[in-house]
Amino acid sequence: MPSIFRKFLVLLGLLAATAVNAQLSIEITGAGANRIPVAIADFAGDPTAARIVTGTVRADLERSGLFRLIDPAGTVLDENAAVAYGDWKGRGADALAGGSLVRSADGRMEARFRLYDTQKQVALGGAAFVAGQEQLRAAGHRIADFIYEKLTGEKGIFSTRIAYVVKSAGQFRLQIADADGQGAATALTSTEPIISPVWSPDGSRVAYVSFEKKKPVIYVHSLASGQRTVVANFKGSNSAPAWSPDGRRLAIVLSKDGNSQIYAVNADGSGLQRLSQSGGIDTEPRFAPDGSIFFTSDRGGSPQIYRMGGNGGDAQRVTFDGSYNVSPRPSPDGKSLAFISRRDGRFQLAVIDLASKQVQVLTDSSKDESPSFAPNGRMILIATETGGRGVLSAVSSDGRIKQRLSIAAGDVREPAWGPFNQ
Amino acid sequence: MKRLLIPALLSALLIAGCSTTPVDETSGSPVESRGTGSGVAPVTAGGLDARGLPRELTDPKSQLAQRSIYFDLDKYDVKAEYQDLVAAHAKYLVANRGFKVLIQGNTDERGSREYNLSLGQKRAEAVKRSLVLLGAKEDQVESVSLGEEKPKNPGHDETAWAENRRADILYKAPDGRGEF
Incomplete structure (x- = not known):
């Protein structure tokens, strides 16, 4: 199973260290006409890391204006679990992602996920990203880019x-x-x-x-x-x-x-x-x-x-x-x-x-x-x-x-x- | 240049005249101790100011202390009312070949920053051309633009914009000291 995962090292550049209090805050004031309904299930594994990753993925997709986020209602789904396609279709999701956060041998976290098409009932692909604790948001951006590209056919810009x-x-x-x-x-x-x-x-x-x-x-x-x-x-x-x-x-x-x-x-x-x-x-x-x-x-x-x-x-x-x-x-x-x-x-x-x-x-x-x-x-x-x-x-x-x-x-x-x- | 120096010299003489009146012959105290505290401001004619520039360039009473040339909206030529001022600066540069000036052009805040930078350059360039025409040497004068980036008046109305459509003249002495 893990053979389908491509492993990446998430390189975050060298600017990550300097924290600055003046953060940009974002307000969305419009959305696309035909938004794709997508559910990002809660990821299995380390709950704190999983929350950071799924929170980033959901915020990225939402902010793009091209997706409508379907509430997973607390459902945890890891990347290897069997998917109840009918249930997710019933909730209105055309696409679904599940995954997990696993600590690797060197102490970093590995974020794995898989994306599914609930209409055709097939997996659209998956990936794994290795990230240090402070790079979990970057891993989330990578996952959001993957989902964005699979579902829209365009490259995502969440990691830019x-x-x-x-x-x-x-x-x-x-x-x-x-x-x-x-x-x-x-x-x-x-x-x-x-x-x-x-x-x-x-x-x-x-x-x-x-x-x-x-x-x-x-x-x-x-x-x-x-x-x-x-x-x-x-x-x-x-x-x-x-x-x-x-x-x-x-x-x-x-x-x-x-x-x-x-x-x-x-x-x-x-x-x-x-x-x-x-x-x-x-x-x-x-x-x-x-x-x-x-x-x-x-x-x-x-x-x-x-x-x-x-x-x-x-x-x-x-x-x-x-x-x-x-x-x-x-x-x-x-x-x-x-x-x-x-x-x-x-x-x-x-x-x-x-x-x-x-x-x-x-x-x-x-x-x-x-x-x-x-x-x-x-x-x-x-x-x-x-x-x-x-x-x-x-x-x-x-x-x-x-x-x-x-x-x-x-x-x-x-x-x-x-x-x-x- | 000599004529421009006269007002500064005159005022220095007048003040010096005042300070000489109450001399107490019997006290025997040195004259120097009467300097400060006597209500007399010490003035040194032809001396240098804090930035190492001759006072005739910075003394508010001198015409050469006027360094700003204002422009009308969408205009880039030196207005008639500023011709005398530009001529006075040209005359100074002719008489003092070791001095250099930096002309900084400015615009109001409306529109593209980069396009405004080019418009500010046009204003600085107009002042430079006038100075060179009146005898200043090319290598004494550099024209640059600050565009809309350094407003003199930070407001957002007609009054502020009029103050910001401007070219400023900055001086540098032969020894490298000065305003830029």
């Missing part, structure tokens, strides 16, 4: 991380947290602003703009070691970093030759090359999966989004509606583009389908900023404002599901959703 900046008490902190806002750790604290964090494609580094030298300078920061490299500190302003898909180069914005223009540079700061050539402002570059670059430019008189090749050259205008369309973020599949559009004085998250050119406004807020796609393209994280305070909001790319992430003690801004856990 997010970066954001918190401003409180005159300090700016670059935080790294799990996608559910838990386990926040501080990568950088500064008395000067930090903006525009972006994850390297492998998730090991974050590039950002820091004002600690009294001007904007671009750094690449290795999260595990804390080592920082200055990528661009040219005369004038250095800003808006964006990683190339292979993680070797960054598109950046420099004003060393006058107005803001787009350049490319190696991740170690060498090999500078100018990419855009306009008399006005070119900024906010972002690589599409095919290597082309979307960016914001005022070359047509108002800020609009354009697209050019990965080595520069001619640019095509992408947005036409309205007089202020900025902050382009191509979706992971390259088919659509999230951006911020000003409409009647309100700054709102919008998505344009690049083939049909159809634009959809996804929010009814008025101070949306800095959109960031989840790596599976399903959700978009933005900064917005509620009651005069900066909060983060995750919106599904169809606009139906909304979650708000806030911190009681500060302003949260500049979110960046990290890549899939590797």
Whole structure:
């Protein structure tokens, strides 16, 4: 039986140690239309560990807006027990998971589980994750990712991380947290602003703009070691970093030759090359999966989004509606583009389908900023404002599901959703 | 530069004149002991302030202590009312080639942070161009942007926004001391 289980070591990164009191709290304000009814039975074995794991799995699935959690009513089901399919179907569950938490020889916990389809009355698969006591939530995220992928056909994003900046008490902190806002750790604290964090494609580094030298300078920061490299500190302003898909180069914005223009540079700061050539402002570059670059430019008189090749050259205008369309973020599949559009004085998250050119406004807020796609393209994280305070909001790319992430003690801004856990 | 120094020198002379009046010939106490506590503020003409900059750059009575240039909404050119001020700073930089300035451009809080950073740069660049046009050397002047990140007025109304659409001039002395 255990032969079907693949054993993984749950690597949680090195940030887990630093506990931070300022946790993000999440509020869900919408849900998908057709939610899959799923039951997560109580897991057998160590009851405390089991509660942490099943609690994480249930919260992840619920928060996605794609599932309706069926109450298991205290039923304990381990991964090897016979399943009373009729009973679970009767409770309304189309899918069911059971499992157990077993202490392994080295003292860590092994979380095993199996997922069942109650309609077809078959097992859909299972897995086992070995985790230390402090990694039980990470094991839960892995299980939720497995269930999500089996039931929706898309990769789950529960094991991913997010970066954001918190401003409180005159300090700016670059935080790294799990996608559910838990386990926040501080990568950088500064008395000067930090903006525009972006994850390297492998998730090991974050590039950002820091004002600690009294001007904007671009750094690449290795999260595990804390080592920082200055990528661009040219005369004038250095800003808006964006990683190339292979993680070797960054598109950046420099004003060393006058107005803001787009350049490319190696991740170690060498090999500078100018990419855009306009008399006005070119900024906010972002690589599409095919290597082309979307960016914001005022070359047509108002800020609009354009697209050019990965080595520069001619640019095509992408947005036409309205007089202020900025902050382009191509979706992971390259088919659509999230951006911020000003409409009647309100700054709102919008998505344009690049083939049909159809634009959809996804929010009814008025101070949306800095959109960031989840790596599976399903959700978009933005900064917005509620009651005069900066909060983060995750919106599904169809606009139906909304979650708000806030911190009681500060302003949260500049979110960046990290890549899939590797 | 010489003409700009005159007000500071004059005030120093006036104060020095006042402090010389009540000298008691018979006490024999050293003149130095009459310094503080006598109600007379000691002023050193042409001296340096706490950051190592000449007082003419920081004395509130000096035009050169005015360091902020304000811009209209969606405007990036130096308004006529600030031409004299920019000219005074250019004149100082021409007369003092060892001094450098950092121009920090700022915007109000509305819109994209990165786009605002580029707009703030445009304001800083406009001030830089004026200074260079009036004789300052390129390598004396650096224009950078703080975008919407360092508001002078943290409010969220028209008054606050007007105060934040601004370029500030920061000085550095030849010995490296100064404001940036």
